[in-house]
Amino acid sequence: MVEFILDDILRKNVKKLIPYSSARSEFEGDAQIFLDANENSLGSTLNNNFHRYPDPLQKQLKQKLSSIKNVSAENIFVGNGSDEAIDLLIRAFCNPGVDNILIFPPTYGMYEVSAEINDVAINKVLLTKDYQLDIDAIKDGIDGHTKIIFVCSPNNPTGNLLKTESIEWLLKNFNGIVVVDEAYIDFAGIQSWLIRLSEFPNLVVLQTLSKAWGLAGLRIGFAYASKEIIHVFNKIKPPYNISEATQQLALQALQNEQQAKEKINILIQQKKRLLKGFKQYDFIKTFYPSDANFILVKVDEAKKLYQYLVSRNIVVRNRSSQPLCGNSLRITVGTPEENDALLTALNNYKG
Ligand SMILES: *Cc1c(COP(=O)(O)O)cnc(C)c1O
Numbered sequence: 001m002v003e004f005i006l007d008d009i010l011r012k013n014v015k016k017l018i019p020y021s022s023a024r025s026e027f028e029g030d031a032q033i034f035l036d037a038n039e040n041s042l043g044s045t046l047n048n049n050f051h052r053y054p055d056p057l058q059k060q061l062k063q064k065l066s067s068i069k070n071v072s073a074e075n076i077f078v079g080n081g082s083d084e085a086i087d088l089l090i091r092a093f094c095n096p097g098v099d100n101i102l103i104f105p106p107t108y109g110m111y112e113v114s115a116e117i118n119d120v121a122i123n124k125v126l127l128t129k130d131y132q133l134d135i136d137a138i139k140d141g142i143d144g145h146t147k148i149i150f151v152c153s154p155n156n157p158t159g160n161l162l163k164t165e166s167i168e169w170l171l172k173n174f175n176g177i178v179v180v181d182e183a184y185i186d187f188a189g190i191q192s193w194l195i196r197l198s199e200f201p202n203l204v205v206l207q208t209l210s211k212a213w214g215l216a217g218l219r220i221g222f223a224y225a226s227k228e229i230i231h232v233f234n235k236i237k238p239p240y241n242i243s244e245a246t247q248q249l250a251l252q253a254l255q256n257e258q259q260a261k262e263k264i265n266i267l268i269q270q271k272k273r274l275l276k277g278f279k280q281y282d283f284i285k286t287f288y289p290s291d292a293n294f295i296l297v298k299v300d301e302a303k304k305l306y307q308y309l310v311s312r313n314i315v316v317r318n319r320s321s322q323p324l325c326g327n328s329l330r331i332t333v334g335t336p337e338e339n340d341a342l343l344t345a346l347n348n349y350k351g
Contacts, residue, residue, distance in 0.1 A: 082221025186212030283351030
């Protein structure tokens with residue numbers, strides 16, 4: 001295993017940066033009267049604490065998450081969606097016009113978009129035909145300027161988990177950051193990579209409240225990593241990146257883990273039902289085993305089926321333009337009633 005030294009891959013400007021220091025983080029202790037942040041002392045038209053700036057470090061939320069995930073609060077970063085974490089990672093480690101990231105298409109689109117926004121090059125190594133990592137090809141995809149590898153497992157849009165041994169190979173042999181994006185892990189029924197954080201100083205695990213927790217509108221995502229990497233996130237993030245309203249609502253949602261689990265179970269059952277239903281149709285050629293809350297199906301004519309479903313008021317995602325996804329639609333598992341409608345529509349489709 002190569003020795004991983006964070007300071008060696010951190011951008012120099014980030015290393016020497018003195019972060020913005022907010023009023024609320026400079027004062028430590030108890031006080032009654034806060035005249036330090038130019039807030040409106042009379043409050044707002046809303047009846048709550050929104051006239052105050054929110055906790056820049058989201059301590060209550062992290063504490064709750066820490067007990068649910070069994071990860072220490074100092075190993076947690078809370079972002080405005082996990083998309084914020086993706087962007088901050090690229091900005092922290094990749095020098096624009098010099099460094100690159102490595103991704104494995106077909107995969108989640110934001111890695112590439114975030115890199116492009118930051119003028120960071122993108123190395124791509126396609127997944128194999130069965131949507132797994134191609135380690136031999138990956139060896140050639142890594143060069144002296146590769147700083148971050150993004151691995152998505154379960155992968156979007158293919159829905160499958162990537163093999164543990166392959167991810168392990170990356171973590172052990174790549175002397176840079178390995179991000180394992182676990183946006184769909186709660187549907188997969190396996191252990192998260194979180195339990196191996198202390199083993200790999202270069203591991204960053206991404207999770208989100210957008211999928212299994214049903215809170216895509218709230219914009220909350222998490223990065224879990226060594227406390228040194230979390231320190232880097234905290235240095236460069238916008239000081240108040242999570243609003244007070246969002247912090248309160250996320251905390252409230254996390255109190256009810258049982259209810260979230262029940263919803264996950266219903267969606268997993270519904271996924272099984274859809275898979276069984278899909279088998280009946282000749283125009284559905286292949287569907288891939290899914291460890292997520294969506295199914296990628298390969299069909300005769302993706303565009304035609306897509307348009308047909310739209311005419312039945314059902315929108316799915318056409319992923320046909322993605323490599324290895326010719327004529328493929330990505331279908332999110334709906335409510336039981338929505339899935340009824342989908343299956344009825346498919347029954348009436350004249351492929
Ligand atoms: C949906 C999704 C996310 C979630 O992003 P948020 O910004 O947290 O909503 C992250 N990664 C993947 C692979 C996704 O599909």
